[in-house]
Amino acid sequence: MSEHIATGVTADAELDCKGLLCPLPVYRTGQALGRLETGQVLRVECTDPGSLADFPALARQRGDTLLSAAEEDGVQVFYLRKGAA
Amino acid sequence: MTAVAGPREGAGARARDGTERSGAAAREQGDAGRTRRRRLALVASKGTLDGAYPPLILAATAASLGWEVGIFFTFYGLDIIHRKKHRRLKVAPVGNPAMPVPVPTLIGALPGMTAAATAMMRGWMKRAKVPTVAEFLDIARESGAKLIACSTTMGVMGVEAKDLVPGVDVAGAAAFLDFAADADVSLFV
Numbered sequence: 160m161s162e163h164i165a166t167g168v169t170a171d172a173e174l175d176c177k178g179l180l181c182p183l184p185v186y187r188t189g190q191a192l193g194r195l196e197t198g199q200v201l202r203v204e205c206t207d208p209g210s211l212a213d214f215p216a217l218a219r220q221r222g223d224t225l226l227s228a229a230e231e232d233g234v235q236v237f238y239l240r241k242g243a244a
Numbered sequence: 245m246t247a248v249a250g251p252r253e254g255a256g257a258r259a260r261d262g263t264e265r266s267g268a269a270a271r272e273q274g275d276a277g278r279t280r281r282r283r284l285a286l287v288a289s290k291g292t293l294d295g296a297y298p299p300l301i302l303a304a305t306a307a308s309l310g311w312e313v314g315i316f317f318t319f320y321g322l323d324i325i326h327r328k329k330h331r332r333l334k335v336a337p338v339g340n341p342a343m344p345v346p347v348p349t350l351i352g353a354l355p356g357m358t359a360a361a362t363a364m365m366r367g368w369m370k371r372a373k374v375p376t377v378a379e380f381l382d383i384a385r386e387s388g389a390k391l392i393a394c395s396t397t398m399g400v401m402g403v404e405a406k407d408l409v410p411g412v413d414v415a416g417a418a419a420f421l422d423f424a425a426d427a428d429v430s431l432f433v
Contacts, residue, residue: 180372182305186383189308220282220309 170202205235282311285424287432291320293333299433300380307387316420318394337361
């Protein structure tokens with residue numbers, strides 16, 4: 160699993176949402192977080208530009224923590240820590 | 245944990261660590277500490293292919309955010325949950341000035357034009373990997389969204405419960421309003 164250099168956080172799971180449009184990145188991320196334990200970290204890659212606005216909203220509404228959001232070469236990378244269910 | 249967050253979500257991420265008490269952080273804590281799930285109440289009133297997507301997308305998204313979701317399918321919107329018709333929803337070129345190739349209304353009324361417009365939109369959706377209406381209905385049910393068929397529409401249009409996709413509740417406006425009264429977001433689509 161890849162390690163996020165800035166945070167030193169290692170992802171417990173990864174999800175590839177490249178090429179998918181809203182609502183699929185959010186939907187699949189919600190499903191993937193549902194399979195994790197509280198405190199575990201999910202790394203998600205997206206290409207829908209709306210994701211940069213959607214993932215902070217997803218984390219806020221679900222009660223998870225968005226550790227980081229970054230965009231490189233048209234790919235958005237998010238690290239989410241699952242909150243208490 | 246040292247949270248290094250992007251520009252927009254910084255306040256929220258740090259709020260969890262108890263190191264910041266900005267307005268945004270307080271709002272975030274409020275959301276996280278909610279005792280009741282947020283609720284979305286939708287009325288789906290259109291039976292066209294383009295009219296079916298917005299409520300289904302909103303419902304799938306809200307469910308992904310952990311919200312409780314109910315969609316009241318009324319009038320032509322009932323076709324979205326009709327066992328047969330939901331696979332044959334169409335785009336109307338007549339009276340639709342937003343078509344990518346503007347079609348004069350009289351031309352749009354010719355036989356085959358509705359089928360052509362529908363095929364075009366289905367093609368866009370498929371290329372963009374957007375789920376079909378049937379797939380969105382599966383997503384809605386799997387995520388626990390309430391699909392509510394308007395009983396008046398069923399009576400007016402001669403639709404019976406067996407004509408609808410599985411997992412649908414039949415109810416009237418009072419039952420929907422009772423659900424919507426406690427909703428955080430209510431939209432008529």
